[in-house]
Amino acid sequence: MISTANAAPNWLDRLRSTKGFPTGDNLDLDHFLRNNDHDTPKPNSFESNLSDCKRVVENGDEKEEEWLGIMTNVLSDLFNTGEPNPRFKKSCRKQANPKLCLVSTEDQSSGCMRKAENAPVEIETKNIEIEEDGERELVGYSRNEVTVIDTSCAEWKFEKLVFRKRNVWKVREKKGKSRVIGRKKRKANGCDGIVHAKKKLKLSNGAASNHVTL
Amino acid sequence: MAPPKKSKSKKTKKNSKKLKKNKSSSGVPTEPKSTDSDWWDSFWAKNSSTPGVTIPSNEEEAFKYFFRVSKKTFDYICSLVREDLVSRPPSGLINIEGRLLSVEKQVAIALRRLASGESQVSVGASFGVGQSTVSQVTWRFIEALEERAKHHLKWPDSNRMEEIKSNFETSFGLPNCCGAIDATHIIMTLPAVQTSDDWCDQENNYSMLVQGIVDHEMRFIDIVTGWPGGMSVSRLLKCSGFFKLCEADQRLNGNVRALSAGVELREFIVGGAAYPLLPWLITPYENNGLSASMSTFNSVHEATRMLAVKAFLQLKGGWRILNKVMWRPDKRKLPSIILVCCLLHNIIIDNGDQLHPDVTLSGHHDSGYGEQCCKQVDSLGRTMRENLDKHLQHNKNKAPAK
Numbered sequence: 001m002i003s004t005a006n007a008a009p010n011w012l013d014r015l016r017s018t019k020g021f022p023t024g025d026n027l028d029l030d031h032f033l034r035n036n037d038h039d040t041p042k043p044n045s046f047e048s049n050l051s052d053c054k055r056v057v058e059n060g061d062e063k064e065e066e067w068l069g070i071m072t073n074v075l076s077d078l079f080n081t082g083e084p085n086p087r088f089k090k091s092c093r094k095q096a097n098p099k100l101c102l103v104s105t106e107d108q109s110s111g112c113m114r115k116a117e118n119a120p121v122e123i124e125t126k127n128i129e130i131e132e133d134g135e136r137e138l139v140g141y142s143r144n145e146v147t148v149i150d151t152s153c154a155e156w157k158f159e160k161l162v163f164r165k166r167n168v169w170k171v172r173e174k175k176g177k178s179r180v181i182g183r184k185k186r187k188a189n190g191c192d193g194i195v196h197a198k199k200k201l202k203l204s205n206g207a208a209s210n211h212v213t214l
Numbered sequence: 215m216a217p218p219k220k221s222k223s224k225k226t227k228k229n230s231k232k233l234k235k236n237k238s239s240s241g242v243p244t245e246p247k248s249t250d251s252d253w254w255d256s257f258w259a260k261n262s263s264t265p266g267v268t269i270p271s272n273e274e275e276a277f278k279y280f281f282r283v284s285k286k287t288f289d290y291i292c293s294l295v296r297e298d299l300v301s302r303p304p305s306g307l308i309n310i311e312g313r314l315l316s317v318e319k320q321v322a323i324a325l326r327r328l329a330s331g332e333s334q335v336s337v338g339a340s341f342g343v344g345q346s347t348v349s350q351v352t353w354r355f356i357e358a359l360e361e362r363a364k365h366h367l368k369w370p371d372s373n374r375m376e377e378i379k380s381n382f383e384t385s386f387g388l389p390n391c392c393g394a395i396d397a398t399h400i401i402m403t404l405p406a407v408q409t410s411d412d413w414c415d416q417e418n419n420y421s422m423l424v425q426g427i428v429d430h431e432m433r434f435i436d437i438v439t440g441w442p443g444g445m446s447v448s449r450l451l452k453c454s455g456f457f458k459l460c461e462a463d464q465r466l467n468g469n470v471r472a473l474s475a476g477v478e479l480r481e482f483i484v485g486g487a488a489y490p491l492l493p494w495l496i497t498p499y500e501n502n503g504l505s506a507s508m509s510t511f512n513s514v515h516e517a518t519r520m521l522a523v524k525a526f527l528q529l530k531g532g533w534r535i536l537n538k539v540m541w542r543p544d545k546r547k548l549p550s551i552i553l554v555c556c557l558l559h560n561i562i563i564d565n566g567d568q569l570h571p572d573v574t575l576s577g578h579h580d581s582g583y584g585e586q587c588c589k590q591v592d593s594l595g596r597t598m599r600e601n602l603d604k605h606l607q608h609n610k611n612k613a614p615a616k
Contacts (some may be wrong), residue, residue, distance in 0.1 A: 147440050152458075
């Protein structure tokens, strides 16, 4: 709370009057707000501009009170002058209902079987592809660098770039060390040798077989 | 510039020698044997009774309770990582008495952190070390073990594979089955700047996936991890080196098994409904309109597949760090943590240890996650499944005649 000293020094009074604030004993903020219209001249002050607006806009007492309420809230926020006007509750800066990361680590089923009822069915469509190369710009894709450990690869640990747009995932080599610009040549690690053998594969829905290859 | 005065440099040398001498006589002892070999006694004295927790009174059992491994296996793990942990002792790794941490104590701290999943602070408190020591020691241990214990997680050679196949057939009746596959989510929180839908999974948790293939003893013979939880299980499979090897006929390409009536059966693994039906990956029949033989097949298939499910239950139960929500992990390091837990899981099996039954999670390893369902069916895979089904029927009909 702004505390006003009982014996205000003259310089403070001078400062107040030059800035258009009242001086004297009644330095309580509410008092100031209610009376500043009439008590003191307020050259170039924020309040004076505000009250000018008020005069134009409003006529009734009720509206005046609303303005006063708003101003009290604004000033009480700024200077922590106590309880704001309950009529004009400002919205809380924090979420009223923040989303919690609720993870149940407790066991919910008795056995280790999992119910497949209502299981999300993955519908594999033609346009789903996971490609390991390609030079096109990936506009609209999210991009993530991932560190993968795969014991089926000669080098167990490697980094990849993952691009995703909804159901479409694209996996690419991390640029820099392994790509040769101009040609789609890459240093082969344990996995890539096979990728090369298979080239870029897309899911297909052949008539004879539903075999989906990569 | 003028050369330094000889007399002065001599003096400095002398001084530094003196300092060195002082340091070695009154500084931190570096001899591992003389430092902290009695870590277990002090740990046991400190932690033998914790209110609200039943700790075995038998010291051997208690050791396994805290570290998941027998003392013998613990010594073996120490021998694997000793060179890495003892050769570069940073000044930070000092216990409360100001002595260097022995390899044994470092291994114990790391194993306790991985096994309990408790916070670094509380693990540190149980050993009389600080949080940062737990953090450093655990990461150094992980780095060391992921290099030194690779031989505990490898695809079996052809001889070993014949053994595995024979055991699968004896236990479940499936000929030429090489393993069971499953996957699980490792849940984590991410800082707001790193959040991405890619890591957000079907249950709206941020997670990293781990896929594992196990043999008949629930030993991991292949794992993949690091891919974002937003991927489906079938996509994870397709991103794996294992998939690529199988598709290129470089894996599961061993001896073909001749069944009755000239039918041949290639090598395969079993997986749940979340996986595509492929010539080398056999999934169960869909659950509607099943004939009696299909139901029989499904129950045999499920019993076999359950090995992978149980392996993940043991993995997440034994190494609880994987079953807790990881607090903003470094996503480049998390795969190593997961791998090391898988290596430890295998080391326990390879050394003939038995996990305490209470350690294994009850319920499902991916608690809270519904099973995914992949509709992809390959025609050769369908034929394989039918042949297996027929083989089971054939054996079933033969059995009563015996």
